[in-house]
Amino acid sequence: AALRGDAPNPVPATQAADALDVLEAARRSARDGVTVTL
Numbered sequence: 125a126a127l128r129g130d131a132p133n134p135v136p137a138t139q140a141a142d143a144l145d146v147l148e149a150a151r152r153s154a155r156d157g158v159t160v161t162l
Contacts, residue, residue, distance in 0.1 A: 125131035135143075149160040 126133045145162060149162055152158075153160045
């Protein structure tokens with residue numbers, strides 16, 4: 125519904141950006157074999 129404009133976005137943009145930061149850190153950690161601090 126949000127894509128059609130019938131409802132608000134279910135996730136705020138800042139929360140989506142935070143989730144992407146976590147995913148990118150996980151990808152770097154797996155690639156480099158190190159702990160990535162957020």
